[in-house]
Amino acid sequence: MSHWTPELLSPAGSLEKLKVAVLYGADAVYLGGQKFGLRQASDNFTYEELAEGVEFAHSRGVLVYVVLNSFLHDKDLLELPEFLTLLVDLKIDAVIVSDLGVIETVLSLTDLVVHLSTQASCLNIESAKLWQQMGVKRIVLGREVTIQEARKIKEATRLEIEMFVHGSMCMSFSGNCVISNYTQGRDSNRGGCAHSCRFEYSLDFKNEDSMENKKAYFMSSKDLEGIRLLPEFIEAGIDSLKVEGRNKSHHYAGTISKVYSEALGHYKKHGHFLSDDMLNWESELRKVSHRDYTTGSLDVYAGVDSIYNQRVDEDNEYVVSGIVLEACVGKHLLVDVKSAFMPGDILEVMPFKTPIENLSVTFLESLSGVSLPKSKPGSVVKIPYILGAEKFNIIRKKA
Amino acid sequence: MNHSQTLVTYVRNIAELNFLAENHNPQVKIELILGTSLLSRFFDNSEHELIELLRKARQMNFSVTLEWDVLNQEDRFLKTIQLIEKLPMHDFFAIRVQDPGAVSFIKEKYPWLKIHLILENGNHNLIGLKKWSEFLGPQLDRLVLSNELSKELLADYSKALSIPIEILTFGRILLFYSPRKLLSPVEKKAVHDQTIEAFGTSEESPHSGFPLIENLHGTFMFNVKDLYLLDQLQALNEMGIHFLRVDLRFDDSFNKFSKTILELFAGTITEPEMSLRQNNPRPLIKGFYNINKSDVLFAKLKNKRTQRLDDFYIGEIVDVERDQQLALLVKSTHWDLSQLPEVKMITPEGKEKILQFTWVKSSLGESVKSVEQNDLVLVPYVNGVTVKTQVYLNPKT
Ligand code: SF4
Numbered sequence: 147m148s149h150w151t152p153e154l155l156s157p158a159g160s161l162e163k164l165k166v167a168v169l170y171g172a173d174a175v176y177l178g179g180q181k182f183g184l185r186q187a188s189d190n191f192t193y194e195e196l197a198e199g200v201e202f203a204h205s206r207g208v209l210v211y212v213v214l215n216s217f218l219h220d221k222d223l224l225e226l227p228e229f230l231t232l233l234v235d236l237k238i239d240a241v242i243v244s245d246l247g248v249i250e251t252v253l254s255l256t257d258l259v260v261h262l263s264t265q266a267s268c269l270n271i272e273s274a275k276l277w278q279q280m281g282v283k284r285i286v287l288g289r290e291v292t293i294q295e296a297r298k299i300k301e302a303t304r305l306e307i308e309m310f311v312h313g314s315m316c317m318s319f320s321g322n323c324v325i326s327n328y329t330q331g332r333d334s335n336r337g338g339c340a341h342s343c344r345f346e347y348s349l350d351f352k353n354e355d356s357m358e359n360k361k362a363y364f365m366s367s368k369d370l371e372g373i374r375l376l377p378e379f380i381e382a383g384i385d386s387l388k389v390e391g392r393n394k395s396h397h398y399a400g401t402i403s404k405v406y407s408e409a410l411g412h413y414k415k416h417g418h419f420l421s422d423d424m425l426n427w428e429s430e431l432r433k434v435s436h437r438d439y440t441t442g443s444l445d446v447y448a449g450v451d452s453i454y455n456q457r458v459d460e461d462n463e464y465v466v467s468g469i470v471l472e473a474c475v476g477k478h479l480l481v482d483v484k485s486a487f488m489p490g491d492i493l494e495v496m497p498f499k500t501p502i503e504n505l506s507v508t509f510l511e512s513l514s515g516v517s518l519p520k521s522k523p524g525s526v527v528k529i530p531y532i533l534g535a536e537k538f539n540i541i542r543k544k545a
Numbered sequence: 546m547n548h549s550q551t552l553v554t555y556v557r558n559i560a561e562l563n564f565l566a567e568n569h570n571p572q573v574k575i576e577l578i579l580g581t582s583l584l585s586r587f588f589d590n591s592e593h594e595l596i597e598l599l600r601k602a603r604q605m606n607f608s609v610t611l612e613w614d615v616l617n618q619e620d621r622f623l624k625t626i627q628l629i630e631k632l633p634m635h636d637f638f639a640i641r642v643q644d645p646g647a648v649s650f651i652k653e654k655y656p657w658l659k660i661h662l663i664l665e666n667g668n669h670n671l672i673g674l675k676k677w678s679e680f681l682g683p684q685l686d687r688l689v690l691s692n693e694l695s696k697e698l699l700a701d702y703s704k705a706l707s708i709p710i711e712i713l714t715f716g717r718i719l720l721f722y723s724p725r726k727l728l729s730p731v732e733k734k735a736v737h738d739q740t741i742e743a744f745g746t747s748e749e750s751p752h753s754g755f756p757l758i759e760n761l762h763g764t765f766m767f768n769v770k771d772l773y774l775l776d777q778l779q780a781l782n783e784m785g786i787h788f789l790r791v792d793l794r795f796d797d798s799f800n801k802f803s804k805t806i807l808e809l810f811a812g813t814i815t816e817p818e819m820s821l822r823q824n825n826p827r828p829l830i831k832g833f834y835n836i837n838k839s840d841v842l843f844a845k846l847k848n849k850r851t852q853r854l855d856d857f858y859i860g861e862i863v864d865v866e867r868d869q870q871l872a873l874l875v876k877s878t879h880w881d882l883s884q885l886p887e888v889k890m891i892t893p894e895g896k897e898k899i900l901q902f903t904w905v906k907s908s909l910g911e912s913v914k915s916v917e918q919n920d921l922v923l924v925p926y927v928n929g930v931t932v933k934t935q936v937y938l939n940p941k942t
Contacts (some may be wrong), residue, residue, distance in 0.1 A: 217667030247673030270622040273646030295619035322722040328768045347745040362731045450730045470923045514869045526864035
């Protein structure tokens, strides 16, 4: 018997990351075009990449949602219809929108399915009812909502409900922070956020008769990790679990998709999460770059322990060594090098469905067979084959 | 001051109410915003104090609106509704709401109560504004628009919409609203519902002294400069913007400035700027009123990347071994190699090279006759071609 599980929705910051997320187990991916989305730093898709990505995902039964979640201005809306026509032609599965003008434009011109972005900060039943009347089919709830509240929203509206299960979090109510707009001249609701909430501040407290000064990273949030709460998500009937991070690495896209899909796969088969693998899954989640984990407001409203009172630390436990471009059985792997490694190094290959394997670099060659002392990022090299390795597997190394 | 304009301002206590009653010129239209700590971000009145203020203000013939601008998750929202249901809603001229949940609730449960819809976050397009107007119909009495709209847009919207518009003309600019309590943990006191105020400065930001407030509803950060558009009353009037909000709730501003503001709206003074500038704790700015260029980055992004010409696209060079070969990652779905093709290569610098592939081999050195998407093949070395060069079938062949 197969047990119901929510959709696992992974970020696809680029075509390559889309493939990684799909192959590592995402049920759906979300991505941005060249305009209209909120992630200016991610390698947003050109039309052709979008076409390739949709074909790649759909041929593997994976859905594709396109983000149009900027708060668009009038002049942007003039350009939107042309893009919508392309999305309709590509048969994408939904658009993710936060602005009523965009919803109206999408619904008046196309029959695309509209998901309400978390940017719209939908927090309660009444709000969900309003957006339902506006024509949205799914709501990505604000990250401030608990799973139990989400369940009530779902029960009251029968709308599809999506919640964030993993990734970085805005400290503000989404869509309610314009720090960058006024301090950097960049619209944070149109992809220009300068992450001012991650800065250290010197705080002067106004007391009755004195000023007290303290320094703190007081408005920086820890990252969300909801793996332990998967039973609650399932029990509440949450339709989709979203992973934040279109700007994050291949390693991130692959690891998070693999871990959550394995966990959900376990539940699908056994109807519970009582698995020895839970510790393993958690340990894998710690290997990708993050700022300490919290369950945010999934269980109870986020409290003091959700604040990340330290400098954002880019030290990663693991670095991605490369992506497998070809696995020539019994002979070699061709690897697109992302960071340098050397003969003698022990690398780890992340297969799509099976446990991580160690790979000893007994030889390192150029494509013409010349031995190399070190791999160079941006090149392709030959290393030994390892059983189970496949095209698009991530290869990593302990930092 | 043109008497078609209304001064919209907050009143927190009886003393402020009395002051306005005693000092305001009856020809000046004033609308008072009242609130209570559970419904409003920055009011700390109890429900009882609110009702008392409302009663008095009505006796004084003021037009009174109720502010419900907090954003609430479901469980907190239910508590808020319980309070709303206890209030004498018929005595309010209108209710000011931002959360779509509050909008929906009022529309359904109080269809006779006018709505002043706060659209200060986003809502920078006419299609959306019109949709809100259509959705709320005659119940919508006013749109409270964002301070990020330039004067051109405000004028356009005012012309295109039949609904009156309100904007903030003097006061703090809210930058950030979080439901989490962020100051009390630093102050090392237990997290509580009392109000804490502070000023934040970061070495990573060119600005210093961001006012911060933590209260029952979470944490708020304001800009280091306050908004000042009171020298634009005439221009705003000409645009058809008749509801001008002045926020004197912070920094003892009510005591310092209310008289001057009343005089300005009565037309007995024309230029309060000097007095406000001298006495306001922060510099004053016009914000985005003159021009909003915060989307420059957004515009730059357009067409930043080279577009692929997919009908003829083959793939991308991913490795170059000088004088040996190039590694080509095939991106097209299928590529028939029974005839070796003429190709056009476009380097990242935009240089074009047209040539014939004399061979195409696998990584084992074997000749290949057809390849699929994501296959890697080796092709002859071409001088000047680097990684990320895009490869196309030459359309002329
Ligand atoms: S500065 Fe922080 S809180 Fe504000 S939009 Fe950016 S990430 Fe969110």
